[in-house]
Amino acid sequence: MNEAHFQNLTVILEEEIKIHRSLLELVRHEREVLVRAQIEELESNNKLKESFIHKIRELESNRILASEQLGKDLGMKAGAVRLLELAAKLAEPMSSRLRNIHSTLELLITRIRDLNSSNAELVQSSLRIVSGALGAIKDTLQPRQTYAPTGDIKKSEVAGHFVSREA
Secondary structure (H helix, E strand, O other): OOHHHHHHHHHHHHHHHHHHHHHHHHHHHHHHHHHHOOHHHHHHHHHHHHHHHHHHHHHHHHHHHHHHHHHHHOOOOOOOOOHHHHHHHOOOOHHHHHHHHHHHHHHHHHHHHHHHHHHHHHHHHHHHHHHHHHHHHHHHHOEEEEEOOOOOEEEEEEOOOOOOOOO
């Protein structure tokens, strides 16, 4: 086995962990921004989140290549090689190191996914409240159909007034 391939893979994985930790903190901060309804800060947060995701995608491509190379060194079939499969083929302490990295990444990704889902629910709830408020305002401003003393349907003026007509 080529020790350099293992080192290359672990460097990539450590960088992925670092970026995932930063992304986790950003998603936590996003919740605070959503609660405070700070639109400009939310836009800035989203741009930063996009840059982290772009970096993760680049690192993931590099990780796949490095995993395949290490897998090839270990006599594994060509194709997508999983970290735990590599760890099973490696001797200690390299095996333990890959298992620890895998566990850390898995935990970070789960936390990010859960917080992101929670943030999405918060946004959806806020949108439902705003939609309900807009619907109530719209209902107030639309003319109402009522019956005239003759039994015909007549449309009245706008049901509510926001400004008093008295001067």
